[in-house]
Amino acid sequence: MRGTVNTQPRAGLRRVVEDLGTTLLDLVCGDPDTAGNIGGVVIHDPLDEPVLPRQALVLGIGVRGPDDTVRLLTALGDAGAAALVVRAPAPADPAVITAARKSGVALLALTRGASWAQLAALLRSLLADGDVGEAGPQTLGGTPSGDLFALANAVAALLDAPVTIEDRSSRVLAFSGRQDEADPSRVETVLGRQVPERFTRLLEDQGVFRSLYRSDQPVHVAPPETDGFHIPRAAIAVRAGDEVLGTIWAAVRSPLTPQRGQALHDAAKLVALHLLRLRAGADVERRLRADLVSTVLEGGPGAPEALSRLGLTGSAGVVLALAVPDPPGLADSPDLHAQHTAERQRLADAFALHLSATHPRAAAALIGDVAYGILPLPPRQPDAEERAARTGTDFLTRIGDRLSPLIGIGTTARDGGALPRSRDGADRALRVLRSHPGPRRLATVADVHVEALLLDLADLSAERGDPTAGPLARLLAYDRQHDSHLVDTLRAWLNAFGDVPAAAETMYVHQNTFRYRLRRATEVARADLGDPDVRFALMLQLRLLRN
Known part of the structure; x- marks a missing residue:
């Protein structure tokens, strides 16, 4: 069975590792920067070896053990592949590392709990539009890709209950119909697109979120003792491998039957796929726009094309x-x-x-x-x-x-x-x-x-290494040696345009004390403060000293 996708080069292996490394993929060994643009994504089938495009990214579904991994890495190196993805944990065998280095094929590990379908969908977003399967509008599980509202309605039909899909911060990403059948707390949540803080605190105090994040099965949530929240909930965490992307909440009158519990469990996997697609698509769009804006602001030969786009x-x-x-x-x-x-x-x-x-x-x-x-x-x-x-x-x-x-x-x-x-x-x-x-x-x-x-x-001045010189340098040296405040006195006098009472007030000293310090500063600096050029030079030096 062949599964070649994205035969047009779109992005390099470094891009794949950076975008998916926090969620699905771990780099086991190899240098992503040595690979060129990914020429295609291929599903490995030992019974029907596919023809690899150059710089292929190979999904090693079912590849287990060091011997199989070594043989495949060697074959992929001869075929000019860029990387091999195996299920985590990757074989911790020196022969595997040696084979990867000799072949020049990077070895990646797909995190446990994540599906190969999730990985393929994300690669679709990163590498090309419509790279996996048919042309035209893309669907995931029969639902238009990224349409969380359609998915929420589908889950609601399976559970026969109004549903919300929320992120880790309890913000409502999508909701189904029939919300009028739920309690006032759900209506308030949908209208505000955010679970009210008083309800999230109650759920946290009951340990609901802790139970959700520790399990991959639905959790029955009894209504807390508060006004407006009187219908129980069935909730489940939406995961991509070890990462929790969000939650699904269904307002149910009674605990889910085993069949409906399994339906919610399966739906959470599909919701994860949609959330990952949305996140990957947003990241791709954001990066493209950042590249265009950066090109325009830097100027150069590429700026006119970026301006046009x-x-x-x-x-x-x-x-x-x-x-x-x-x-x-x-x-x-x-x-x-x-x-x-x-x-x-x-x-x-x-x-x-x-x-x-x-x-x-x-x-x-x-x-x-x-x-x-x-x-x-x-x-x-x-x-x-x-x-x-x-x-x-x-x-x-x-x-x-x-x-x-x-x-x-x-x-x-x-x-x-x-x-x-x-x-x-x-x-x-x-x-x-x-x-x-x-x-x-x-x-x-x-x-x-x-x-x-x-x-x-x-x-x-800093680039040339210019030291502070002249009258100000003498004042700074005197202050360091005698723990005095002649530089501050001079700065206050200059800032007050020679108004001694105003300058003394800013220094919190008596006017006579200030006049004495100013005379002493003049003697130490050996500067004529009556000369406007001297005053300007000192003011400029003091400003540069502060910067």
Whole structure:
């Protein structure tokens, strides 16, 4: 039996490992970067050896033991295959590792509990459209791929009960009909597309989620003692291997019969497949858009084609750069880092949605740790940057202060070729906001032009290794040696434009004490503070010292 799919090269093995490695596949040995584009996906059949395309990804269904694995790796190496996937755990035998290295075929392991059908469906999303099976609309289990609402209705028909499909955070992804037959808590959940927090706390206190995540069988949930929740539930975790993707909840009057329990168990596998397809498809779409936006903002020979694919040819535009400050302790906490990464992606998605609502042809993508948005505007728009600032301000107002995001806005690009310069301006404005924490959360590059120049000058000085010199260097050395505050005194005086009472107040000292310190600073620095050039030089040095 042959199962060749996706005969057109679409993606490399590195892409497959990165996208599926957290869910379904583990890299046992081999270097994904040495393989070229995947030329096809083939199901191995020892009774009818298929003809392999170059750089094939072979699904070793039923391949067990080190001897079988070694023989297949050797044969695949001669045929020019890219990788072999076997069921986990892969044979832990030195001969297997040696065969993989000699053949140049990477060895991957499909996690236990995941189905080969799930893997094939995800490879379909990653490698090509319509790569597995027939052309036309794709279906999974007879339901249109990704249509969770149709699937919820199908499960409801099997169980004769209203059903919801929820993610790990109890957000409602889809629901069936007949919700009016359930209790008020279900109606409130469907209307809000989220299980109310008071109900999730009750379920957590009862250990319901713990039971769900520990079992692959349906769990009967008795209604907690609270108003609005009086119909029992049958629930099951939706899994892909060891990963819990979500849950299915059915409002039932009595415990499920064994037949209906098995139906819910089987339905959970199909729901997992749909959720994985949706996630993979969203990841592919997000990555493609990020590549196009990145190409446009970097400029170069590929930019015109990327502009055309984004629908931005012939438009003026302004680049907005959004970033989230790193929380304290991020580097020392892997859990906090993962949570922060997920929140940053969700914020970037919300930013893209907001820009699209503002202008249908707006493009946005997360590139590194910054979400860039391109806001297209009519040519010769006189207030382009002001409009972009209003758009950014509206977004910050909507999302609130929890993550404290910052937005930098670049200059107006009169055409697509000038977008890299607008992006540079947005980056510079964003850097100023990051370097000077405070209540200000949005700035155009024109607003912070001087601060951006000072940061550029500080970079240049640091790159050349220029030491602090002249009067300020003498003051710094004196302060270090005598634990005095002459530099702070000079800074306060300069900031107060020579107003001694105001400067003394900022230092919380008496005016006479301040005058003494200022005279001492003048003597140590050997500087004439009456000379405007000297004052300017000292002010500039102090600003660079602070940056």
